[in-house]
Each structure stands twice: as C-alpha cells, then as structure tokens.
Amino acid sequence: MNLRRILHVSKVNPKLQTLVDLDLCYNYDLFIHSLYSLFERIVSDIQDDAHIYSKYEDEDLITSVILKSLTTAGIQASHDKSTRGNPDLVIEVKDYKWLGEAKIYRKLEDPAEGFLQLATRYLVARKNQNKGGLFLYIYRPKAKDLMNDWSKKLMSMEFEELKINQEKDDLCFYSSHTDETSGLHCEIKHIPVMLNFDPKDKSGRNRKNK
Amino acid sequence: MEGQAHILKLISKLFLDDQIRAKGLLVADFLLKEHSQLEYIVFDSFRSIQGLEAIPEDELLFITQVFCNMNPSLLESMYQLNMEDGSDPISLQKEDVRNALSSGVLINPETGLEVENFEDFVYMYFTLGKFFTQNDDL
Numbered sequence: 633m634n635l636r637r638i639l640h641v642s643k644v645n646p647k648l649q650t651l652v653d654l655d656l657c658y659n660y661d662l663f664i665h666s667l668y669s670l671f672e673r674i675v676s677d678i679q680d681d682a683h684i685y686s687k688y689e690d691e692d693l694i695t696s697v698i699l700k701s702l703t704t705a706g707i708q709a710s711h712d713k714s715t716r717g718n719p720d721l722v723i724e725v726k727d728y729k730w731l732g733e734a735k736i737y738r739k740l741e742d743p744a745e746g747f748l749q750l751a752t753r754y755l756v757a758r759k760n761q762n763k764g765g766l767f768l769y770i771y772r773p774k775a776k777d778l779m780n781d782w783s784k785k786l787m788s789m790e791f792e793e794l795k796i797n798q799e800k801d802d803l804c805f806y807s808s809h810t811d812e813t814s815g816l817h818c819e820i821k822h823i824p825v826m827l828n829f830d831p832k833d834k835s836g837r838n839r840k841n842k
Numbered sequence: 843m844e845g846q847a848h849i850l851k852l853i854s855k856l857f858l859d860d861q862i863r864a865k866g867l868l869v870a871d872f873l874l875k876e877h878s879q880l881e882y883i884v885f886d887s888f889r890s891i892q893g894l895e896a897i898p899e900d901e902l903l904f905i906t907q908v909f910c911n912m913n914p915s916l917l918e919s920m921y922q923l924n925m926e927d928g929s930d931p932i933s934l935q936k937e938d939v940r941n942a943l944s945s946g947v948l949i950n951p952e953t954g955l956e957v958e959n960f961e962d963f964v965y966m967y968f969t970l971g972k973f974f975t976q977n978d979d980l
Contacts (some may be wrong), residue, residue: 633885634940636961638903645900651907655919656940703858706908710855724913725973 686829729761757811757818915971
C-alpha cells in the first residue's frame with residue numbers, strides 16, 4: 633500500500649490517523665507528543681458530555697471512558713497491576729511507556745495524593761518511560777484557579793530539582809523533578825478534565841435535573 | 843507455548859470489535875505459523891489468508907498498525923521508495939517519511955533530488971516484530 637492510499641484510508645477512518653502517526657514516532661518525545669494530542673481530543677469529548685458525567689462524580693467511570701477511548705483507537709492501554717501498585721492508566725506503544733493516575737479534585741490534598749502515588753510509587757524514570765500524567769477530574773467551577781492552587785502547592789512539596797512549566801492559554805501544566813529511585817529526570821503532565829455543569833437558564837437546569 | 847498464549851490474550855484485549863478481533867487473530871495465527879518463512883510481508887500477503895481475501899483496506903491497515911504499535915510488536919513497519927522505473931527500491935527511515943509528511947517534501951536519498959508526488963512512490967511493508975526477533979523459543 634503506498635502512502636497516498638494510507639493517507640486516504642486514514643482520512644476516512646480517523647482511528648487510523650493516530651495509529652499511523654504513532655507508528656512513525658521514531659523517538660520517545662514524538663510518542664509523547666502524539667499521545668498528548670490524542671488526550672486533548674479524548675478530554676474534549678468527555679468535557680462535551682459534562683452534563684452526563686457531572687451527575688455521578690465517579691472517578692472510575694471517567695477513567696474507564698479514557699481507557700476505552702484509547703483501546704478503541706487501537707492503543708495498548710490498561711489499568712495495570714505491577715509490583716509497585718496499580719496505576720490507573722498504563723499505556724505501552726512499542727518500547728515506550730507512559731503511566732497515568734487520576735483523581736477527583738475536591739480539595740488540594742487530592743491532586744497531591746495522586747502526584748505522590750505516581751511520582752514516588754508507580755513511575756520509576758527509565759529510558760523511554762520517564763513521563764506520566766495526572767488527570768484531575770474537576771466538578772467544581774473555576775478550573776483555572778484550582779489548577780493554579782495545585783501548582784503552587786506542588787511547588788511547596790519536596791522534590792529534587794522540581795520545576796513547573798505552564799503553557800500559555802492552557803490549563804494543563806508540566807512538572808519535572810529528579811526521580812528518587814533512578815536519579816533520572818522525569819516529567820508529569822497535569823491534565824484537568826472540566827466536568828462542572830451548572831447552567832443558569834431554564835432549559836439547562838431542566839437538563840441537569842433529568 | 844507461554845509466549846504465544848500471552849500474545850493471543852493481549853490481541854484479544856486490543857480489539858474491542860468482535861469481527862475485527864477475529865480477523866486480527868487470523869493474521870496473528872498466520873504470523874505465528876509462517877514466521878520462519880517470512881522475510882518481508884506486504885499487504886497482499888495477508889489477503890492470502892483464508893477468510894481475509896476480501897478484508898477492507900481500512901480494517902487491514904488498522905490490524906497491521908495495532909500489531910506494529912503493541913508491546914511486544916508482532917510486526918515492524920518499513921518504508922521504501924519505489925520509483926517504478928526499473929530502478930531498485932530504496933529503503934527509507936521512519937524519520938524520512940515523517941519529515942516528508944510534515945514538510946511535503948521528500949528528497950531521494952540516492953539522487954538528492956526532490957521526488958514529486960512522493961506519496962505515490964513510498965510503500966509500506968512489514969518485517970517481523972520484536973515478539974519474533976526476541977523470542978528464540980518460537
């Protein structure tokens with residue numbers, strides 16, 4: 633099959649675009665870039681259905697939606713068991729690995745606990761597996777303020793060479809630190825999933841209460 | 843064999859759609875049985891499998907790409923530039939293909955000249971993936 637056919641077939645079936653893109657990743661950073669583009673689409677889809685998910689406040693439900701979206705796209709993703717515990721998301725593509733933890737953000741201790749689990753238990757920075765992510769399911773309003781509060785708290789935590797990098801006009805941010813176990817650099821993306829649904833108009837209120 | 847049982851279990855989890863899973867298992871079965879005879883695999887090789895003669899292109903591409911991306915991989919995708927002018931095909935690195943797709947320009951590594959309409963002359967094919975190359979017991 634030549635590239636023109638592959639591109640044509642991939643246009644018809646968007647799942648293929650992601651898979652072909654991942655297959656062409658010849659280093660870990662490209663894999664991470666492709667994965668984060670996919671996360672953006674998955675999170676956006678979930679947020680579009682906030683009127684449904686806001687009724688439940690169920691961490692496992694949202695995580696299972698993310699897992700199913702990844703598996704539907706043909707990606708090896710699982711809620712894995714390992715000797716170091718059970719991270720909520722383990723994604724493996726070829727030799728590349730990414731670990732994720734998810735928490736409902738009710739109070740500041742929630743993302744802190746998720747970060748500690750991920751950074752001190754599940755994620756041991758190694759070649760091609762030194763990045764992970766913390767999904768924060770936010771049912772409260774003003775996600776930006778909550779993410780700012782969390783990044784400030786994170787900076788007060790004791791991690792070697794801890795740094796934060798916030799992208800402009802983005803609620804996500806990245807943190808990096810030296811992994812205590814391996815001594816290698818590791819990076820964690822902090823990803824809010826905005827699930828607040830509190831319409832003030834009459835039909836919106838009715839929809840919320842259905 | 844433990845390796846085969848593990849890979850078949852993994853494949854069963856990777857395909858949510860029953861029909862695609864069944865086709866994926868046919869491809870896996872073909873690879874597991876014939877791997878010692880397979881040096882290069884083209885898309886038409888899979889159409890020789892009983893039950894997959896009429897498999898749609900998108901399904902076959904999906905299955906092969908899942909097999910390339912899984913860990914351990916069953917397939918490794920390769921690319922070559924075949925100018926179809928009687929010259930020998932030229933191997934391309936994934937980096938070359940990725941860069942060509944993002945820039946819209948592919949330079950022929952042998953002539954140094956830009957390949958016009960390169961999408962028509964770059965072909966994907968496969969070799970065996972790490973599951974086979976790192977598993978001596980098969």
